[in-house]
Amino acid sequence: MAAARRLLGLALVFSVCLTPGLSVDRSNFKTCEQSSFCRRQRKLEPGSSQYRALLGSAKLTADKLEIQLINDKTQVSLLLEVFGLHGNMTRIKINELKPLKPRYEVPDVLVETPTPENLQVTGQDDNTLELFLGSHEHKLLVTGSPFRLDILAGRDLVLSVNSRGLLYFEQFRERKDTLSAKVSSAVGNMWHKVKTLFSSDSEKTDESTGSDDENQGEEEVAEEKETKKEEEDEPGMWDETFKTHTDSKPNGPSSVGLDFSLPGFEHVYGIPEHADNLRLRTTENTDPYRLYNLDVFQYELYNTMALYGSVPLLLAHNVQRTLGIFWFNAAETWVDISSNTAGKTLLGKMLQYMQGGDETPQTDVRWMSESGLIDVFILLGPSPGDVFKQYASLTGTQSLPPYFSLGYHQCRWNYNDEEDVRNVDAGFDEHNIPYDVIWLDIEHADGKRYFTWDPHKFPTPKNMLTGLKEKRRKMVAIVDPHIKIDSAYRIHSEIRSHNFYVKTKDGSDYEGWCWPGSAAYPDFTNPDMRAWWSSMFSYDQYEGSMDNLFVWNDMNEPSVFNGPEVTMHKDAVHWGGWEHREVHNLYGLYVHRATAEGLIHRSGGKERPFVLTRAFFAGSQRYGAVWTGDNAAEWEHLKISLPMCLSLALVGISFCGADVGGFFKNPETELLLRWYQAGAYQPFFRAHAHLDTPRREPWLHGEANTDLIREALQQRYALLPYWYTLFYNAHRDAEPVMRPLWVEFPSDVSSFATDDQYLLGSALLVHPVTESNARGVQIYFPGTGEVWYDVHTHQKYESPQRFYQPVTMSSIPVFQRGGSIIPRKDRPRRNSDCMQDDPFTLYVALNLQGEAQGELYLDDGHSFSYQQNEFLYRKFSYSHGKLTSSSLDLNGKFETPNWLERVVIIGATRPNSITLHQPGGSEVQLEFEYDAQTSVITVRKPGVNIASDFTMFVR
Template sequence: MKHLCLMLGVLLCTCLGVHRENFRTCSQSGFCKRQRNMEPGTSSYVVQPSTLRISSSSLMVEVLNTKNNIRFLLQGYGLQHGIFRVKLAEAEALRERYEIPVGLTLVAEPVQEELKYHGEKDGKLTFSLGQNKMVINVNPLRLDFLINDEPVTSLNAQGLLKFEHSRTKEGWFSSLGSSVFSLLSQPFREAKDEGAGEESEGEQKEEGEEVKAEEEEEPDMWEETFKGFTDSKPNGPVSVGLDIAFPGFRYVYGIPEHADTFALKTTKNTDPYRLYNLDVFEYELNSPMALYGHIPFMAAHNEKNTVGVFFQNAAEGWVDIHSNVADKSVFSNLADFVTGNNEVPQTDTHWFFEDGIIDIFVLLGPGPRDIFKQYASLTGNTPLPPLWSLAYHQCRWNYNDQDDVRNVDQTMDKFDIPFDVIWLDIEHTDSKKYFTWDGSRFSNSIEMLRNLSSKGRRMVTIVDPHLKREDGYRVYSDARDKGLLVKNKDGNDFDGWCWPGSSSWPDFMEKHVRDWWADQFALDKYVGTADNLFVWNDMNEPSVFNAPEITFPKDVKHLSGRENREVHNLFGKLVHDATFDGLLKRSNYQERPFVLTRAFFAGSQRTSAVWTGDNMGEWSHLKMTVPMMLSLNLAGIHFSGADVGGFFKNPDNELLTRWYQAGVFQPFFRAHAHIDTKRREPYLLPEAYMVVAREAIKKRYTYLPFWYQLFHESETTGMPVMRAIWMEYPKETNVFAMDDEYLLGDAILVKPVVDQGQTDIAVYFPGENTVWYDIDTYKTYPGRQEANVEAPLSKLPAFQRGGSIVPRKMRGRRAASLMYNDPFTLIVCLDKQGKAGGQLYFDDYHSYGYRNGQYALTELSFHNFKLENSVKFKGEGFTTKEWLERVVVAGVNTEPKKIHLVKPDGTKMELGHTYDAQSKVLTIRKPGVNVAEKWIINLH
């Protein structure tokens, strides 16, 4: 019955009962229990200064665990942009620990910079990288990182370092004793300086002294059972853990993905935040439970500095968070208030992973823009997406057949609702066999794609990484015959259950397998496709219905021989990497691909957009979209979104309409729904609601030039597209925990309505001496104040910053690709000094020509009653037909008598205008100049 249910698929959530009890808690995880049970105290790890070796940009020194005489190698590096890297691994291990190869998470080998050594003093080794310092305390081991001599990050300050060394179940240390240890450590002893000084306190053990057991053997060290599944754990306990402190910081952020607040909460009375890619149906909110993807990157911010840590490890992880402010009782906080206690805030975090090594990048800012540049230098930027992918996507599980697709396409046009992409879920395939079509329902997919293409539209089909185990299925048979499939612990092809029933998985950990997968997207292999078809990778955690926690067993073997426990969180990223490469190959590397993924890891931003998975059609889930996407954007995943309307359940008309409004100003804008939900295309709403949803979608299209510009900035600077307010206003302490409003770039402030029946909303406007303009009415609001704003159902509360210039295109089109040559409207909102600035960026909107200089970038400035467009860059031979149709200037106190355009050739032309004295808005009509040329508009 269970297998029948799994094959039916639609009953999965009923049959599996995907509730909290299907996923481990820390108390049900052996390594999590052992690591979390560590008590703060004096660490047993001690640096051996006499073994120190330094180069111009790195250091290497031995560390001894005095409890058991196990030696480790500590490496430190100074990297470009003010980053320190610290690695700790066993000096000699029984097996090679997994380290993620360069090119998977790290975009390239980090560029090293000069690391100055200032010598040893008072038991401390001091190194500097520019103005920043790393101080290594010798006994016990502790690493402090300082900005301008002020400590901002510390490793092992609480003494929670625990590196479970390699061993055998038979008792390797006790049976072989110190003679083998002495032999294994000999190469490192020979590396010491001849005539080295006296041994440090940690070096006083005699070589012949018997090695002590570090801990008592526990039942879960070599085998562990959860819900009837047994994990064989052939390598025994191999976890690594370390505390990371942020002195002076009350707030930390990041480590997505969790359905929780943006500012991470204390875990004093909960489980730690879990980092383990899992398929979680109907996930709960305000929880540290793991979801579909994870990035072990955390940022800390206060009014003086912003710092970050990236812990590069692909195994399952957990992060505990404690705060000397948040963890206090109400009474303690009140006592501090009464007594005037000015205790410096501090956040202490404790990270532990099941396998791997300690490999940490410390990003020392010192400001928000700096850490985003630093993190992007490590894991890469979000490449500029094709313009159409930033428009509206229409999806559900499932559009039934070609007639259904045609009907949706035509009905959207009938109701004048623009869209760019229609999506097909798993039912479009032949019996859930990916790279195929159901011949009875999609008998002529080429014609379907051609019809969409004629309107400038695309299609996305789902391609999951599990392959149906069926001899006649070409993709599976080819993968099996070539030996490309993941193995079980006994070395046979792993057989698990997913949508097709019995399934196997290509081993995406191997490059030749990824190359093979990429080849499957060629038009002659993925038969029935065309170049306007793109791809959605779902279930790539991977999801395995009949396995522990609905994913690979940890002792599944990859072709390299490594267990899945070592690499689990990386697997899903490599699926969408391979898909992206396949779409690149399909276009001969000319066209920008689009891929959507559910599972992700650090570096995923380079090849895929991300959505937040199987959310619910409830107000609380709409509210949670903002903190979840702020967290994703902070960790580099800028092209992200949440299913409009919620995947599960049937949202009422008000909720669905408000969700469309919220989606307008979120990076990835897709409506999606479960197969059991009622159809809810926007035209099915009652007319009053449909009109509001339609206007919201149309508004998205008018802002596409602005979105495109934001993603250009993202690729070139690493700055998030969707920003927490503190990222632009770093000294405003009252916004540090704010996650119900946000900024797009530095120009648009958004406060979505996320509560039922709400018709007004309190908005905080940041920025001393800043003025904000309602994007619809140009009503002004002063900065550093909160104001109550009217928000009837027809209103999306959004505001443009005074001092900014935002490009829009106001002509209605049914698809974004039809807007390429449309004219611009510039929205100029003046600051209190009557000034404003911005940029215009344009290319061909779909190819990689921009990387070869085929683009233009201009600088816009309004000052002294003059709007000027200066060309910063224009590629040789690059041209555009785009022109300037209108300029709207808000904040003009008096109507000008005349307005003149100075054309690129120097000639002048008088322009027509209108002026609204009440709103103080000046509209300049039809300048008609090419936007890629230099020109000036003078107000007299």
């Protein structure tokens, strides 16, 4: 009967996961009120801080300031550490002064230990300590009572810490029933001693022994008194039940929290992943934003619920500056955001005194985590680009992807067998539609046993992969981190033999339900486990794999169908004895990392990997791409894909996309077409669909729609040189590939909340059509004195202005910024590899001063040879009728047959002649055409190698 009930339960889970018509069951996921530590912390109202900084304890060393903090209510002491860091950053750490046991500190995320800068005390009185943070650009004020930190730039108050008094730190302690037993024993001993004082001499014990007992009892009573100073235990502090699951919490309550006040800031962004607008909302009347990686079935839009990934980085922006708050904690975290008026607060009064203003807008941010310690980096900008670089110096930049991965990916759950794969592949050729990668979901494996192939449906995977390789195409297969419990399954047997599985609190292997049925979960926090996992991708271990097979990690939150909130129990135990509650948000990053390293190792360290992940954390950008999970075929889901990817780009994860067409449900033809058009201008471009949906290959929707989808795909492929250059800039300089308007126009207030249009790099403005039956879109052209050109018609628009752009079904509103030069390859091919030797066209869009510039990055597109300077990085400049090409990095050397096929100059006057000059050569007259209606010069066949220096004179 028990087995039958388990099977029935699994069937019910599967029915929920497989039925497209259902929406998210909110009851499966906690609210703040149901999360006991969030509930406890929210009870603490803003007001005077419970903490004092003992300024007399201050200790200044070469790299940090240490000060003790004391809670006046509980008398518990904490240790505050403040670091001034190179690059205009500050780190603040708060831990127990003398913890009963170590608290978890997040490993493996920071790329290196941040370089400290010397702090310098500049003043002190009875209640204030004043320091310079490294350079003299920023000053730190430490207020003793109540404890507060203020960071100033000159006379401007930039940020305050604990100004609302919401510092919260639950120290490790012994459970009270354990202490009570000790105290009862001590009291009993003391009572026995009292009785002996009045008994006969023969009944008296030795005096010295009695003294020891008395001292021991007094100490234990004192300990109990001290404990009574702690907050009284509440439900959920030592164990907590949600639905049918009980979290044992053997270490008791250990949550931490801290508030930050941002005077002068009304717009804050980041802390993905949430299906919400780009600008974060206030949460006074809602749940806080939650950061807790979860498998949320068919997620709802425009709310603060947690989704698949978490990056605890918040950015704030106003016309003067941009700053970031990186809350370095991997446990379940809630983020409250409130809007305030600085002039009405104690903080605001200080600001008013210093700046002479009042009623200054202010945003307050409160972070609450279940465990760990307080470890936060303040990224002081002051520009958006500075913040991106500061964060990248901590967690790394976006990995440089292989060139093919920027093309189009075709996926569904599932392509049935090898014949199905061949037929779909042939369909793209038959209909002259480009694509690079075909994907296989969980049904390709033998009974959901990853690293295997279904022997009946995929009996000859190498033959299948070879067929794709002959067409210069790739395949991606899914490899999930839940492992089928089957003694005949080699992967399971080896993991178990190495003792690499996550454990239960009782020490047995943790088991849960997922796609294969009963499954165990490798402990990816263990570096030996990650190394073993990586070794499984070698060609001799992953049977049937080849160098054109890449990987998709799904369900790595981790997803546990019968677990609390569809994930792992928090009291499960990982390597080093750490509970899952400490590492939860890291799990997906570790899976992603181990898989990416496996693909690198299989090539002897020569080839770049491509790995897609659903779960992520800070630093995931170093390992590959992310998608927005199991969306639905609805117009609102198409629309929300823009702010979701923009939010990820702001926190360093540029390689983002949403499932084209929607994973669940069946898109109407108009929606599918608009989604292809939008997807063509998002960094990761993949169509994907649920098992129960009808087939959606691009040629199945009528000839007219096939033509329109083909046109969208060809636009994507023509821009691949530009995409690749943007990804190189993201990899080298942490510049977001897809970026909000305010990143490029930081003083344009009208752009601060815009998320229905965006920029690709600095040169292309994109406004996808995301409304049903749209006849036009409202486009905002940002900046002052800027000019923008429709990339299809070359129509010119000056900014700032709002413009109604009529649209048809073929319209993809895209505009090139005046002053930019974009390299393209305009010859249609069947995939990116076939375009490798094709010539370039430069699109030169002139600004109002008649100038423009742009870049082109080029390497072999697949290896790490660029790290040995095998690349080209070119700069193109146009000024005063002269187009020049020069090297941006003289260290780069890369031979290429690519030549310059055309130059298109937009916004130009008619020239009399155009000549080409190369160093050491004579001037060559070039043929050109001029369109007076569009003010466009088209120069044909300059014939120069794209890697060479040249000058083109337009006279």
